[in-house]
Amino acid sequence: MKERAAKERIEKLKEEINEHNHRYYVLNDPVISDFRYDILLKELTQLEDKYPDLSTPDSPTRRVGSDITKEFKQVKHRYPMLSLANTYSEEEIKDFHHRVSRLVGREPEYVCELKYDGASISLSYRDGVLESAVTRGDGEVGDEVTNNIRTIRSIPLKLRQGDYPGEFIIRGEIILPLDGFRKLNEELEKNGEQPFANPRNTAAGTIKMQDPSIVAGRPLDCLLYYLLGEDLPFDTHYENLKLTRKWGFKVPAEIKLCQGIEEVIAYINYWEAERKNLPYEIDGVVIKVNSIDEQKKLGFTSKSPRWAIAYKFKAEQAVTKLLKVTFQVGRTGTVTPVANLEPVLLAGTTVKRASLHNEAQIELLNLHINDTVYIEKGGEIIPKIVGVELKDRSKNASPVEFISHCPECHSALRKLPGEANHYCPNIYKCSPQIKGRIEHFISRKAMDIDGLGGETTDLLFREGLINNVSDLYKLKKESIIKLERMGDKSAENIISGIENSKSAAFNRVIYALGIRYVGETVARTLASRFKSIDELSTASFDRLVSIPEIGEKIAGSIINYFKSPNNRQVIESLREAGINMKAGSDTDTVSNVLEGKSIVISGVFEKYNREEYKEIIQRYGGKNVSSVSSNTSFLLAGESAGPSKLQKAEKLGIEVVGEKEFLDMLNKE
Ligand code: IVH
Numbered sequence: 001m002k003e004r005a006a007k008e009r010i011e012k013l014k015e016e017i018n019e020h021n022h023r024y025y026v027l028n029d030p031v032i033s034d035f036r037y038d039i040l041l042k043e044l045t046q047l048e049d050k051y052p053d054l055s056t057p058d059s060p061t062r063r064v065g066s067d068i069t070k071e072f073k074q075v076k077h078r079y080p081m082l083s084l085a086n087t088y089s090e091e092e093i094k095d096f097h098h099r100v101s102r103l104v105g106r107e108p109e110y111v112c113e114l115k116y117d118g119a120s121i122s123l124s125y126r127d128g129v130l131e132s133a134v135t136r137g138d139g140e141v142g143d144e145v146t147n148n149i150r151t152i153r154s155i156p157l158k159l160r161q162g163d164y165p166g167e168f169i170i171r172g173e174i175i176l177p178l179d180g181f182r183k184l185n186e187e188l189e190k191n192g193e194q195p196f197a198n199p200r201n202t203a204a205g206t207i208k209m210q211d212p213s214i215v216a217g218r219p220l221d222c223l224l225y226y227l228l229g230e231d232l233p234f235d236t237h238y239e240n241l242k243l244t245r246k247w248g249f250k251v252p253a254e255i256k257l258c259q260g261i262e263e264v265i266a267y268i269n270y271w272e273a274e275r276k277n278l279p280y281e282i283d284g285v286v287i288k289v290n291s292i293d294e295q296k297k298l299g300f301t302s303k304s305p306r307w308a309i310a311y312k313f314k315a316e317q318a319v320t321k322l323l324k325v326t327f328q329v330g331r332t333g334t335v336t337p338v339a340n341l342e343p344v345l346l347a348g349t350t351v352k353r354a355s356l357h358n359e360a361q362i363e364l365l366n367l368h369i370n371d372t373v374y375i376e377k378g379g380e381i382i383p384k385i386v387g388v389e390l391k392d393r394s395k396n397a398s399p400v401e402f403i404s405h406c407p408e409c410h411s412a413l414r415k416l417p418g419e420a421n422h423y424c425p426n427i428y429k430c431s432p433q434i435k436g437r438i439e440h441f442i443s444r445k446a447m448d449i450d451g452l453g454g455e456t457t458d459l460l461f462r463e464g465l466i467n468n469v470s471d472l473y474k475l476k477k478e479s480i481i482k483l484e485r486m487g488d489k490s491a492e493n494i495i496s497g498i499e500n501s502k503s504a505a506f507n508r509v510i511y512a513l514g515i516r517y518v519g520e521t522v523a524r525t526l527a528s529r530f531k532s533i534d535e536l537s538t539a540s541f542d543r544l545v546s547i548p549e550i551g552e553k554i555a556g557s558i559i560n561y562f563k564s565p566n567n568r569q570v571i572e573s574l575r576e577a578g579i580n581m582k583a584g585s586d587t588d589t590v591s592n593v594l595e596g597k598s599i600v601i602s603g604v605f606e607k608y609n610r611e612e613y614k615e616i617i618q619r620y621g622g623k624n625v626s627s628v629s630s631n632t633s634f635l636l637a638g639e640s641a642g643p644s645k646l647q648k649a650e651k652l653g654i655e656v657v658g659e660k661e662f663l664d665m666l667n668k669e
Pocket of ligand 1: 117120173616
């Protein structure tokens, strides 16, 4: 392609991708499949790689940036980033209203907004292009975190059509929606890492990370609440905010124009009760005077605007008694203390246990057995202890002590310098670690072995039939049948589930090994960079850390894993059993939904052409074959599909799948 043609195509692609980003991340209304989107993005990346001069900072490809910033540049805010006066009382909201009314000489109109619980950010735009993103810092000077912020898909890098000022600043909150927070923590816990305490800290910590590719992997969002500049389009805050939606910003639909303080109070009461149904956390409501003239009249104190106030919700708390602390050992050996509580009702559920994270947390709370404790529920699944009622503590109460030996195998626990967790070093003999590794190996996202659940694994382990993951492949139906309550059919299912797992893709095998810190995503990356387990197991530390997404901690853990003779033995046995230890020819797999499927294509299609469907099949882990046989999994048939193929499929009882049905199949995972 000539440079001029490339330039035109790049512009067209950028526009198209930006539109899809907006529809997906801001409007929640995508019109194309993820696959189609990937194809567009890939084409743009390839063109920009070929013509680096045509690559501009507003390109959507810049969202996955990997420039590592060692220290952030300090930037002075053009307008200081002030905080808000806070109150927990309705009376004080009324006082605010009287004060404001007196100063402006009338009862003003208010805009009520939710108080999003995240980290504030100030975005500068020039000629419609995101120029910089700066954190609040001390309110005067903040950190420039533009490369990280670029990865947040709901923030426009280039504004959509609209009459925006040449220069303006827009401020908002970077948040991590609850769903994303839970998934992130599940992943961390599974990989033996410390989970995050709450979505706010996670969001704030993430935007200050040194490596934007890690930021890009976390589903952050940005909700905007304040437009600033010299010549703003409207003279009310509400109209301005609404207008910014047209430029591409995400301004939540919950903002409301209120006449009179009673409407404001009703808004507060409504959201205090309803907040549990929002997809993200809020910690209150913000009330702002709508007219910008009136805002100017009211001005600022040294800390906050006089034209706004925050009504903060009290976190839902309950009081109960700490009965005892027990200790759990995970599959990676990490020992986690768990508070066992007298059952108590909190935010609609009965709570019996609270997480205590680690020894430092216990010390910080200065916990004693039988203490009266306050518990709170944040975004976390398990509630946490936030305080102790000291006056209720009896004189001879004994402090909670962290154990020195593993509760399961009695080995002396270890704690590495700089790490918060204790762990049991008896990796190969401590039962919960052995069982945990086997359970992880067979889990859905790993080898996905049908028919084997936690209970059966436990039984097989107790009966001495399995002691590590490679023993699974030595199991015989006759020995499984002998287990308690095991029928012939179930035993058969287990054997065939184990047999089928032999064809699992290489990335799943890597994930299944249960290497500390190697989650699903990292496993995919490794499978795309290394051709085989041999190449991975001999990779140097330097080679590993040169891969984006692989930091020193992960690299160290991989090296450590392969150093162990025990692990190497397990890998050898797995290889002998026929487990796939090599990457496929196409390392660009996006998912495994079509894994093990041989698919014949016939006819004309609406959404993609046949060549594209061939690529799709490959990228989703399947195999495209040319003729229908008894080994064919299904026939993907479009308009005027070949009659002989259809007939043969019918004769052999092979399923015929239409285009829509096929695309639905891909989106299922
Ligand atoms: S307006 C000058 N509106 O709360 C007024 N702030 O305590 C600037 N926040 O640092 C703030 N939601 O990060 C405003 N709808 C909202 C908000 C909001 C959350 C945060 C913001 C600010 C803090 C103030």
